[in-house]
Amino acid sequence: MTQVETDRILAVFLATGAERVQADILQPAEVLLDLYGEDIRSRAYVTHDPLRGEMMLRPDFTVPVVQRHMAENAEPAMYTYAGPVFRAQQEDTGRPTEYNQVGFEVFDRADPAGVEARVFAVFHGILAPLGCRASMGDIGLLMAAIDGLSTTDARKAALKRHVWRPHRFADLLKRFAAPVRQVAKPLGGPHIGVRSGSDVSARHQMLEDEAKLNPIAKGEIELLENLLAVQGPLEDALADLGLMANDFPALDSAVQRLADRVAALDAAGVPLADLDFAAGYGLTSMEYYDGFVFGFSSAGGDTVASGGRYDALTRVLGQGRDVPAVGGVIRPELTAQLAGDVA
Amino acid sequence: MIKLGVPSKGRLMGDTFSWFGKRGITLSKAGSDREYVGKVDGIEGVELVLLSAGEIPRELAAGRIHLGVTGTDMVHEKLSLWDRHVAPVVEMGFGNADLILAVPACWTDVTTLHDLDAVAARFRRDHGYRLRIATKYHRLTRGFLRDFGVADYQLVDSQGATEGVVKNETAEAIADITSTGSTLRANHLRILEDGLILQSQATVWRSLAADVDVSEVVDRLV
Numbered sequence: 001m002t003q004v005e006t007d008r009i010l011a012v013f014l015a016t017g018a019e020r021v022q023a024d025i026l027q028p029a030e031v032l033l034d035l036y037g038e039d040i041r042s043r044a045y046v047t048h049d050p051l052r053g054e055m056m057l058r059p060d061f062t063v064p065v066v067q068r069h070m071a072e073n074a075e076p077a078m079y080t081y082a083g084p085v086f087r088a089q090q091e092d093t094g095r096p097t098e099y100n101q102v103g104f105e106v107f108d109r110a111d112p113a114g115v116e117a118r119v120f121a122v123f124h125g126i127l128a129p130l131g132c133r134a135s136m137g138d139i140g141l142l143m144a145a146i147d148g149l150s151t152t153d154a155r156k157a158a159l160k161r162h163v164w165r166p167h168r169f170a171d172l173l174k175r176f177a178a179p180v181r182q183v184a185k186p187l188g189g190p191h192i193g194v195r196s197g198s199d200v201s202a203r204h205q206m207l208e209d210e211a212k213l214n215p216i217a218k219g220e221i222e223l224l225e226n227l228l229a230v231q232g233p234l235e236d237a238l239a240d241l242g243l244m245a246n247d248f249p250a251l252d253s254a255v256q257r258l259a260d261r262v263a264a265l266d267a268a269g270v271p272l273a274d275l276d277f278a279a280g281y282g283l284t285s286m287e288y289y290d291g292f293v294f295g296f297s298s299a300g301g302d303t304v305a306s307g308g309r310y311d312a313l314t315r316v317l318g319q320g321r322d323v324p325a326v327g328g329v330i331r332p333e334l335t336a337q338l339a340g341d342v343a
Numbered sequence: 344m345i346k347l348g349v350p351s352k353g354r355l356m357g358d359t360f361s362w363f364g365k366r367g368i369t370l371s372k373a374g375s376d377r378e379y380v381g382k383v384d385g386i387e388g389v390e391l392v393l394l395s396a397g398e399i400p401r402e403l404a405a406g407r408i409h410l411g412v413t414g415t416d417m418v419h420e421k422l423s424l425w426d427r428h429v430a431p432v433v434e435m436g437f438g439n440a441d442l443i444l445a446v447p448a449c450w451t452d453v454t455t456l457h458d459l460d461a462v463a464a465r466f467r468r469d470h471g472y473r474l475r476i477a478t479k480y481h482r483l484t485r486g487f488l489r490d491f492g493v494a495d496y497q498l499v500d501s502q503g504a505t506e507g508v509v510k511n512e513t514a515e516a517i518a519d520i521t522s523t524g525s526t527l528r529a530n531h532l533r534i535l536e537d538g539l540i541l542q543s544q545a546t547v548w549r550s551l552a553a554d555v556d557v558s559e560v561v562d563r564l565v
Contacts, residue, residue, distance in 0.1 A: 168492025189448030189531040203452040
């Protein structure tokens, strides 16, 4: 049943002109660790190859597909793929550890809003008839708001580094909104280790400079909190964000990008009334989506599909070279079940 | 027959033997001191199984032993969802040790996890690899750092002499067990102010997988 459903979804992706690609199940662990951090170890199966060292059972296809694209260098490009992915579950014993994904990825520099709408429309065409509800967000809005804060680049960089860890992000924001707490310097010791004495004094200097900074203004913190609280039907959310940008011009271009995307979705024939928007959507998923994000969920609450823009990931994997990329995956086991329910 | 798992070596074994002794249960090694066969006097129907402290959680979870003595650290590190597999019976008041995160004392700019995270970001930029934390407590350390939100670090495995890794330049920080902190100080390391990962002590555990009634033994212990 899953195979039939997989083939059905693949056929839709292939009909857009996408090329079918394959990826190895065993992926070098180092690349995934550098990208996602140590935490991926608790979510992926790690194994060892006597010659190639630490390997992981692929937790998704994104990394191998991007690597393949970078190596081939042909643009624009569209790919589709299907196969099992593996996710270790540390706590939730009810979640599957091996399941299928059918994916669709588009690498295209031209017309970002148009590409995003095109990708979304394909997913919507498959999933809306199954009764799935679409949600979307835009991590670019939060990034733009951070850029617009009246504070130092170092503090902005610290906040951006943690947008995917909402709890730590909130901690940092609280810290930066208060006067810097002066800490007594602990007793030192002889120099040991790789981190040099001048690294330590450089950071002391930085901490001293930071102590002289003004806290981030209360109004700006509220603005950030209000932004993250934006949630509701897409067109209402866009209107709210437009008003917010009046008070906070740093949001202008990000809100404009969202407006362009909404127009492109409309032009692609997606009924806008079907769509929910939440500014905080997608912030807790794997940290590579950095703009438009979307997901589809079933009436039962399962996430059936997810995707988005991940330019930052291509930048890391491309070592400086970046390719604008938008894509997503569907879980055929879940859609097969929904198709059965609909029929 | 109730199988009681006890650490097979060192101080933990000795302290366990005398703790049981105070409760009228005499545990001893049968035959020579090198033999790993145990003997139980003062209670009927209990068999002594001598094991490495690190293997006791797994044996309890599998129900191959019914009661076992080991540290909280071992149970939390070795068993996912530990409280579905074992239940604490009684804390024994010895084997106290803290699992902590420590950095070189010369890092006078780093006293908290927040500092460590900031330094990790910078370290990766400067050196091209993620800041290394040496430990044998991978799960506990990773969970602790995830809960706080430290990024850009990597765990490197260290099964012993962990306090020496910074000097040897194979790691930048450590997560390890300490009781008095003197080994840390001797190796020029300092515990972070908010670097306490877990407080551990020797504990008697009951297997939740075993279908053996241990209540009579438990009554003698608590």
